[in-house]
Amino acid sequence: MAKRLQNLVGDTVIRLSGESVEEIRVESLCGKDSVIGIYFSAHWCPPCRGFTPKLIEFYNNEKQKRNGTKFEIIFVSWDRDETSFKEYFATMPWLALPYDPDKKHKGKLTKKFRVQGIPKLVLIDGENGKTITVDGYTCLTDNPNGEGFPWRRKKVTEVIKGPIITSNKTVVEALEALKGKYVGLYFSAHWCPPCKAFTPELIRIYELLKSNGKNMEFVFVSSDRSQDSFDLFFDSMPWMAIPFGDPRTEALKGLFGIDGIPSLVMIDDKGEIINLNGRAAVVEDIDAKEFPWYPKPLNELTGSASVMLNESACLVLFTEGEDSDIDMAIDVLSDLAKEESEKGEDQELFFFFGADDDICYSVRDFASLDDQCPLLVIFDFPEQKIYVCKETDITKDIARAFVKSYFNETLESRPLKPTV
Missing domain, CATH: 3.40.30.10 (Glutaredoxin)
Incomplete structure (x- = not known):
C-alpha cells in the first residue's frame, strides 16, 4: 500500500507544528485498519470554506476515538498561490501535500480520482491502497456524526x-x-x-x-x-x-x-x-453485439472518448484509417493496452487508435499536430500537456519504449495548446 500512495503523493507530506513545518513519511500513514483521506479544497471556494470546519470537527472526534493512530487526511490544495495555501492550511489540523506550482502530484491525484470540482474527499484503505469511496463529502454531509465511517462501498x-x-x-x-x-x-x-x-x-x-x-x-x-x-x-x-x-x-x-x-x-x-x-x-455498439459491454483495453478514438480524454492521460496512435492501418495499430498496441488495463483502479494511461472519426481531426487541430501518419501521441488534458513520439515507423518496441519513458517521467512534453 505504501508504494501506491507514494506514487500518488510522493515520499513525504507536511504537518504544521507551531511556526515550523514537519515532514511526515507517507509510509508511516499506511497499515492495517488505517484510513487515509485525500481532501481537495481551496480557500477561494465558498463550499470548501463551509465544509472544512465540519471536516475538522469530524477529524478531531475520529482521532480521539481511534487514539490518533488510524485516521489521517492529506490536504491537496487548489489554491492559486502559495500564500493562500499557507493561510488555508494553517486552519487545518491534518497533513498536506507541499505546495507544488508544477502540479505534479496534484495532477496525478486529480486524474486518478477524476476530480472535476471541489470540495472532494476521497477515502483510501491504508492497508491495501484501494479506494473506499470517492464521495466522502456527501457521506459526511449526510452523516455529520460519522455514522457508517469509513463508508466502505456497499454491494x-x-x-x-x-x-x-x-x-x-x-x-x-x-x-x-x-x-x-x-x-x-x-x-x-x-x-x-x-x-x-x-x-x-x-x-x-x-x-x-x-x-x-x-x-x-x-x-x-x-x-x-x-x-x-x-x-x-x-x-x-x-x-x-x-x-x-x-x-x-x-x-x-x-x-x-x-x-x-x-x-x-x-x-x-x-x-x-x-x-x-x-x-x-x-x-x-449500435447493433448491441458486444452486450453487456465489458470495457476493452484498446478502443477506436471516437466522439464517445471525449470524457476519457478530458479526465485522464490517453495514448493515441493516429493512422490513415485504412483497414491495414487499423490492423497495424491494434497489433502494436494490444499487449500494452492489456497490461495497463490489468492494473484495475491503478490504471493511469488509456489506449486508443485513431482512424477517420471527426474527433481525430479536431484533436489534432486543437493540439497543432501535423498530418503525419502513423503518429504516436500521449494527451494529458488535465495537465494540459502533450507527448509526441519522434519516430515515424511505429513498432511494438517503439511504442513500449515510449510508454516506459512516459511512466519514468523522462519524456519531453509541450503545452497541449501551443501559445502564439
Missing part, C-alpha cells in the same frame, strides 16, 4: 433492494425482479437535453436486446425535480424505475460516483460492476 444489491416500478406501473421487489439478470442503471432526467437525445437510442437498444432473448433489464434512476417531470419521462420508457424521491437515488449516485447525466452503469448477473461508462459503449 449494488444492498443499495438497490426495495420497491421498484415496472413499465406498467406495478410495484415489485428489486432483488426479486432483477435476480440473475444483467442490469443497466440509467441515470437521467427529463430536464436534461442530452438525456432526452440519448433515451430514444437506449430504448431502441433495449428493445433489440429483449427481442434477442437477452436476460437483462434497465432501471431508470431519476434526477428529475418534480413528480410530474418524472412521470412524463418514465412514461416514455419500457423498463423499470426507482420511485421518484427515493433515497436510493442518491445512494446509487454516490456508489458509482455519478457526477453527470446521462450515465449508464452496467451490472452483471451476480451484482458486480461491468462498466461505469455504458453510455459510450451503447453509442459505439
